[in-house]
Amino acid sequence: MKKVVLLTLSLLLVFGFSYGSMEHADAAAKVKTFKNCKELNKVYKGGIARNSKVKNKGGKTKYKPFVSKKLYDANKKRDRDKDLIACER
Known part of the structure; x- marks a missing residue:
């Protein structure tokens, strides 16, 4: 037993x-890779940040970005100004 x-x-x-x-x-x-920023912004209005400590180098933004290292790394080429936030709005 x-x-x-x-x-x-x-x-x-x-x-x-x-x-x-x-x-x-x-x-x-x-982890999803988006074709362009328009498609990404439909799901994540403020874009995707690599971590919560990054600062936007561009102008004012309307929305706060979603924070995810894996998601940012998959869509890294969407970050044109290299501020660690992809497709910020």
Whole structure:
């Protein structure tokens, strides 16, 4: 009886850890790359900032940017003025 319980617990632990790692891999794959700033601004009105400490080098903006390092890195070419905020409005 003890062997069956230990075997069951061991299998649950193994499958639990492998399931958690698969979720993490799916989350990394869900980062979207946008074709242009117009498409990006439909989802993120203020653009995408690399971190919360960056400052806008351009003029005034209407909206606060969404902060995400992974999303910014995927859409880095949309940051024309290189201020670490892509497609700011």
